[in-house]
């Protein structure tokens with residue numbers, strides 16, 4: 524099997540292309556070496572476990588119900604995800620029927636630039652075969668590139684009761700880690716219970732991607748300082764198009780809060796598109812003017828500000844702490860400036876690397 528014969532490139536589906544964004548995220552303007560050098564995330568797992576659906580729902584805004592009509596993938600599908608300044612990577616969707624370790628497939632070469640392997644297990648199906656394949660994959664990949672992160676999605680959890688979900692996760696986690704210990708493989712995969720029918724898939728993908736962002740500790744520190752100075756309960760730095768959060772402060776993430784913050788982006792963009800854009804003007808309805816405050820009936824306030832053309836800061840705070848909102852606005856400007864610095868350093872470093880490699 525030849526690598527080049529077996530993938531479909533779906534670069535045209537990049538959100539950047541859709542939104543007409545240019546500069547850094549430009550897909551068409553990138554040389555093939557630039558595209559190749561982006562970290563890769565591999566989606567693997569048995570047939571019909573839900574790999575293509577995950578990719579379509581998270582990065583292509585496909586409605587979960589529409590995935591029912593997805594055909595089985597027959598070739599490796601490469602997707603270039605360049606929608607956010609911090610999130611630039613490729614996703615490779617491996618069909619369940621393809622044997623990744625077929626000797627004629629140049630897997631050693633492609634594993635070298637791989638950042639993470641997301642292994643999808645259908646939680647509604649028999650797990651024995653999936654666990655076996657997961658084990659084989661980890662053992663082989665670890666020998667070639669021990670730096671790859673292994674992420675296991677215990678998927679289609681919507682079909683399970685809450686108790687059953689916990690049991691399933693415990694069972695899979697226990698069996699998978701025991702087998703690795705027996706084989707003396709020092710890998711600690713992360714496990715997530717996911718479904719495309721709720722926000723769990725976005726939360727899990729956010730965590731997978733965060734591990735690939737070298738600036739993550741800086742972003743988290745900035746968010747910590749920002750929330751403590753502004754008396755905010757929770758803040759997310761969200762990629763506007765995919766709704767993946769690239770960073771959050773270090774207080775625990777509650778799924779409902781994340782869902783609320785993510786829904787707020789939709790509300791703001793929908794209202795901007797309907798009432799904010801001039802006639803015949805096309806666009807995402809999101810620019811440097813975008814900001815919004817929504818007071819909820821439970822005494823909490825949602826606060827959204829544009830950070831750059833890809834990212835929004837969405838916060839949840841108590842209404843009683845919103846009295847000094849001038850202070851929050853001021854702190855936000857300092858936060859935004861700091862993010863710009865992180866961003867410009869990154870761009871400068873990249874340019875240097877590109878120059879050197881030329």
Ligand SMILES: Nc1nc2c(ncn2[C@@H]2O[C@H](COP(=O)(O)OP(=O)(O)OP(=O)(O)O)[C@@H](O)[C@H]2O)c(=O)[nH]1
Pocket residue numbers: 568569570571572573574575576577587589590591592593594595596597617618619620678679680681682717718719720
């Ligand atoms: N209930 C439920 N069904 C899901 C979920 N995710 C995917 N599915 C369904 O699972 C079926 C298979 O999904 P695909 O995304 O085609 O699976 P795949 O792993 O890409 O399959 P191959 O291309 O054959 O490797 C589809 O009917 C999806 O609608 C989920 O979270 N919950």
